[in-house]
Amino acid sequence: MTAKAALLLEQPTAEIVKVVLAGDWRLGPDLPEPVAVQEELAARPTVRQVVLEAREVGQWDSGLLTFLMRLQDFCVRRQIRVESEGLPPGAKKLLALATAVPEKTDARHVEERTSFLANLGTQTVGLFQGIGEFLAFLGDAVVAVLRLVSGRARYRRADLWLIMQAASAQAVPIVSLISFLVGLILAFIGAIQLQLFGAQIYVADLVGIAMVRLMAAIMTGIVMAGRTGGAFAAQLGTMQVNQEIDALKTLGLSPMEFLVLPRMLALALTMPLLCLYANIMGIMGGMVVGVWMLNIDLIQYYNETARAVGLWNLGIGLFSGFIFGIIVALAGCMRGMQCGRSASAVGEAATSAVVTAIVGIILSTALITIVCNFLGI
Amino acid sequence: MAYGDYVLMRDLNFTINRGDIFIIMGGSGCGKSTLMTILVGLKAPARGKVYYGEVDFWGADQASRDQLMRRAGVMYQSGALWSSMTLAENVALPLETYTNLRPDQIREVVRLKLALVGLAGFEEFYPAEISGGMQKRAGIARAMALDPEILFFDEPSAGLDPVSARRLDDLILELNDSLGTTMVVVTHELPSIFAIGSNGVFLDVSRRTQTATGNPRQLLAETQDPALRQFLTRGEK
Numbered sequence: 001m002t003a004k005a006a007l008l009l010e011q012p013t014a015e016i017v018k019v020v021l022a023g024d025w026r027l028g029p030d031l032p033e034p035v036a037v038q039e040e041l042a043a044r045p046t047v048r049q050v051v052l053e054a055r056e057v058g059q060w061d062s063g064l065l066t067f068l069m070r071l072q073d074f075c076v077r078r079q080i081r082v083e084s085e086g087l088p089p090g091a092k093k094l095l096a097l098a099t100a101v102p103e104k105t106d107a108r109h110v111e112e113r114t115s116f117l118a119n120l121g122t123q124t125v126g127l128f129q130g131i132g133e134f135l136a137f138l139g140d141a142v143v144a145v146l147r148l149v150s151g152r153a154r155y156r157r158a159d160l161w162l163i164m165q166a167a168s169a170q171a172v173p174i175v176s177l178i179s180f181l182v183g184l185i186l187a188f189i190g191a192i193q194l195q196l197f198g199a200q201i202y203v204a205d206l207v208g209i210a211m212v213r214l215m216a217a218i219m220t221g222i223v224m225a226g227r228t229g230g231a232f233a234a235q236l237g238t239m240q241v242n243q244e245i246d247a248l249k250t251l252g253l254s255p256m257e258f259l260v261l262p263r264m265l266a267l268a269l270t271m272p273l274l275c276l277y278a279n280i281m282g283i284m285g286g287m288v289v290g291v292w293m294l295n296i297d298l299i300q301y302y303n304e305t306a307r308a309v310g311l312w313n314l315g316i317g318l319f320s321g322f323i324f325g326i327i328v329a330l331a332g333c334m335r336g337m338q339c340g341r342s343a344s345a346v347g348e349a350a351t352s353a354v355v356t357a358i359v360g361i362i363l364s365t366a367l368i369t370i371v372c373n374f375l376g377i
Numbered sequence: 378m379a380y381g382d383y384v385l386m387r388d389l390n391f392t393i394n395r396g397d398i399f400i401i402m403g404g405s406g407c408g409k410s411t412l413m414t415i416l417v418g419l420k421a422p423a424r425g426k427v428y429y430g431e432v433d434f435w436g437a438d439q440a441s442r443d444q445l446m447r448r449a450g451v452m453y454q455s456g457a458l459w460s461s462m463t464l465a466e467n468v469a470l471p472l473e474t475y476t477n478l479r480p481d482q483i484r485e486v487v488r489l490k491l492a493l494v495g496l497a498g499f500e501e502f503y504p505a506e507i508s509g510g511m512q513k514r515a516g517i518a519r520a521m522a523l524d525p526e527i528l529f530f531d532e533p534s535a536g537l538d539p540v541s542a543r544r545l546d547d548l549i550l551e552l553n554d555s556l557g558t559t560m561v562v563v564t565h566e567l568p569s570i571f572a573i574g575s576n577g578v579f580l581d582v583s584r585r586t587q588t589a590t591g592n593p594r595q596l597l598a599e600t601q602d603p604a605l606r607q608f609l610t611r612g613e614k
Contacts, residue, residue, distance in 0.1 A: 154474060156470075159461075238460075239459075239460070242455060242457055242460065243453040243454070243455065243457035244457050244458070244459050244460065246414075246419055246451075246453065246457060247451065247453060247457040247458075247459070247519075248459075249418075249419060250417050250418065250419065250446055250449070250451045251446075251470070251471055251474070252443035252444075252446055252447055252474075252475075253470075253474060
């Protein structure tokens with residue numbers, strides 16, 4: 001059985017206001033608000049002392065304390081003395097404890113409202129700083145590679161093998177599925193158009209060239225960005241949170257050589273292999289459509305593909321795969337190394353690594369395509 | 378010492394002598410750990426200099442700082458063991474990197490260091506498989522791998538039970554005594570401070586500067602500063 005919390009104001013003299021509390025003061029939606037008392041006090045400027053009287057209070061918890069705290073704050077600000085003798089002894093002690101350490105006024109984070117232009121400026125400066133950071137990271141990576149070439153880079157060979165395994169053999173199922181289906185889809189779309197001209201056989205050309213030259217590398221790159229790039233960022237981010245990267249630095253080991261270099265090497269080596277494999281799977285996907293739907297002879301389809309796909313196409317595809325591997329590894333490692341020291345920062349790092357990698361892949365695809373166009377290959 | 382515009386501590390000036398067990402003490406949030414990150418070369422001070430002997434630590438380039446830090450070992454608050462390696466590999470990495478020892482010699486040294494911190498037999502465990510206290514001790518084993526001249530400890534006994542904390546203090550004393558290692562310990566555990574400290578500095582969070590430096594026991598006996606007295610006596614009368 002609980003009694004409703006009640007609040008009563010008495011004014012025995014012009015200078016004193018008595019605040020009488022009764023009932024159960026437990027946290028809940030219908031506790032009286034201190035605002036009512038504050039308004040009363042504001043309306044009576046002669047009041048110099050508030051006497052708190054809570055002998056009728058039954059059960060109480062933080063509900064009572066928050067009420068008293070707010071009332072006390074208000075009184076202190078208006079230089080009104082608070083007489084708390086009538087409070088339950090426990091509440092009095094807790095109240096004294098809560099006010100024992102003065103509030104640190106300069107520690108609070110201030111929400112600053114900034115104008116649109118100021119925001120735009122900050123964002124733009126941030127963007128350029130981001131580009132600068134990326135270039136610095138890229139430079140460090142190049143230095144690490146040079147040290148590797150000259151045999152001075154310090155990293156664990158075992159790490160390299162483990163990462164290569166995770167970024168190759170373990171990625172085969174998902175790469176198979178995606179590239180097979182992409183080949184299949186390309187063939188379907190091409191078939192509908194080419195059938196109009198009775199030129200079904202050119203589905204083999206379409207699928208072959210598209211996959212080998214471009215699509216296999218892009219699809220593998222995107223799969224690896226989500227799968228491995230995100231994982232790199234999360235690993236390095238967690239290492240940052242656990243001070244493991246600090247521990248490397250104080251030991252004089254460069255995180256760039258020890259952590260980034262093996263990851264970059266691993267992806268640069270495995271991505272072209274995965275691309276090659278994705279080529280085969282994609283062509284097989286197209287072949288399924290060609291043979292089953294368009295009734296092209298298997299040998300004929302194979303011959304057409306072999307005729308259409310030149311060595312240049314394969315070279316460009318594998319080169320793209322190599323570049324994408326480096327992009328995915330760098331994006332993942334950079335975001336991981338920039339990670340803040342909290343769990344949510346690790347999540348952000350992983351997300352941002354995937355986004356950065358995909359943007360990088362698409363941008364460099366455009367660049368490679370334009371350059372190839374100029375060179376006429 | 379500052380983060381951006383926020384100045385954490387100013388006007389710090391103290392000397393750590395060779396062979397000291399030097400305590401960096403102060404309330405939570407006063408910048409003890411930040412001071413340590415400056416001393417070990419992870420964060421540059423906003424202003425001022427750190428000298429190792431005659432060498433201006435932050436005035437030198439990264440390579441010379443690495444060179445200096447090779448004579449030091451650092452134990453981080455949570456151990457900061459490399460989670461993808463076993464304890465043995467963790468302790469072995471500094472040895473593999475900076476010495477020409479044969480693999481079997483390294484194995485022996487690793488066994489010794491782990492045995493010194495009471496972790497004999499845990500060589501093949503991964504950091505995630507052992508308790509927090511054990512991770513800390515393994516962190517010490519790794520910090521001592523290269524027999525450093527200076528060992529830094531960030532809150533060594535925080536989160537440990539009293540007996541383990543005491544054993545850790547004994548370990549620090551013993552290493553200091555038998556190897557002559559200089560110890561720099563960040564802590565606010567009073568029993569540790571009095572048990573091991575031979576020198577120290579007190580960072581006052583409200584005044585944002587150091588208010589005392591010297592042997593903690595002596596500081597307790599002689600201090601007139603209410604904030605320091607309150608800290609060293611837990612505020613008891």
